[in-house]
Amino acid sequence: MAFDKKNIPQWLVHTLFWSTLAILLFFPFLSESRTIPYGLGAKLLLAIALFYLNYYYLAPKLLLKDRMWTYIGLSVLLLLATGILSNLVHPPMGPDDLPRRAARMRPFTDNGPGAFRFLLMTTIIFAVPYIFGTMLKVYTEWQKNEDLRKLVEKEKIQSELQFLKTQLNPHFLFNSLNTIYSLSVKQSPDTSEAVINLSELMRYMLYEADKRLVPLAKELEYIKSYVALQRLRLxxxxxxxxxISGEERGKFVPPLLFISFIENAFKYGTDYNGKTFVKINLSINNESIHLQVTNIIGTFKAQSKSSGVGLENVKNRLNYLYPHAHVLLIADDGKTYEVNLTLNFKNYELHNN
Structure with missing residues (x-):
């Protein structure tokens, strides 16, 4: 499984950044047993204060609220003020430290390019952690929004999956029970087969359809039971x-991925004379599976205005589960309706690992 950057806690990122910065500032002096420059620790504390003022207030209130130019102008002024303040404000000094104070004050008392360069360098030093704080905040907010988008998308797909799982609608169930009742009244030998087929459908929907993946063999058995029950009804x-051709062992698919195309074929594939024409072909090889469903366009399909809703849900689910691992082609010439769906097992595994 790939390393997930989202697993890095924010406090750890901050701790690593400030620890690294402190080491870069103090280690050269400590390693050579040199005196740490006066006020270096105070400047580090000032940089930390500036960082979190930006991180918790300026960036969220201005930059992330589409007030970019206000943010940039205020940041420049704040950095310049901090650069001046860091060289003017120090802890109390003794008489021996006066020459050093005078040396630090000289760039601000001299009128010339030296003063500008000194102020620019000081400002840049404070700007490094400041800009890092801006980048970190922008990335954090982007990651938060991205996580929220993915959560909403996942919940949307889950709701669509729930819809698909309940798509064995009352109308179909009512017709199936009527078929079974009619067969039982006639004492038909097909009665027990119809009961078994319906029970297999319901068992699969109740106990398998909530899983992320199911064995392809189980999905195919569900399709067989569905088609068998439809035959008895017609x-x-x-x-x-x-x-069905090919080897299904060792292969897995999301549950109820094919059934919507097959249901639509039976729902709309009856002509004016009550004759149903539905051809379903499933071919399986090592890396992909291909579904072809062909049906005539009956009167109900021609009159229906909502037949595209279920298809749109399936497209969304395919785009979510197989974003770069499926090809869906639909042909409608006004007389026949044909669906060709190819799923690539290998690309699906790459996307979900």
């Missing part, structure tokens, strides 16, 4: 076919 099912 008065004419001669042109209903399901063909």
């Amino acid at each position: 008065s004419n099912s001669e042109d209903v076919s399901l063909k």
Whole structure:
């Protein structure tokens, strides 16, 4: 699994930054047993105060509120003021320290390029942690928004998945129970098969459909049970076919990924004479699986205005689960409707690891 930067706590990032800066400032003097320059610690504390003023107030209140030029102008003034203040304000000094005070004050009392260069260098030194604080805050807010976006998107997909899981709608269940009742009244030998098929569908929906991945073999058994039950329900099912080829062992797919295309085919694939035409082909190889569903366009499809909603949900789910690992092609010539879906197992694993 790839290293996740989001797992780094913010306090650790701050601690590492200030520890590194302190080492860079003090280590050269300590390693050579030299005297630490007077006021270096105070300047570090001033840089820390400036950093967190920017991090907790200026950047959130100005930069992240689309007041960029106000933020830039105020930051420049603040850095210049801090550069001057850091060289003017010091702890009390003894008489022996007066020459050093005079030397530090000279750039500000001399009127010339030396004063400007000194102030510029001091300002740049304070600007380094200040700019780092700005970048860190912007990145933190971006990461927070990105996490929120992903959470919302995930919840949206989960709600769509929940919709798909309950798409065995009451109308279908009512028709299935009517079919079973009709078969039982006729004492048809198909009654027990219909009950078994319906129970298999319900068992799969209740106990398997909430998982992230299921064995492909189980998904195919669900499709077989669904098609078998549809055949029993239809008065004419001669042109209903399901063909599965290839090896499904060792392969996994998200549950209920194919069923919407198949349900739509049965829902809309009956002509004016009540004849249903649905052809389903599933071909499996080592790296991909291809689904082809073809049906005629019946009267209900032509009159329906909401048939695209379920398809749009499936497209969204595919884009979320297989962003770079699927190809979906839909052809509609007014007489027949054909779906071709290819899923790439290898690219899916790369995306989700």
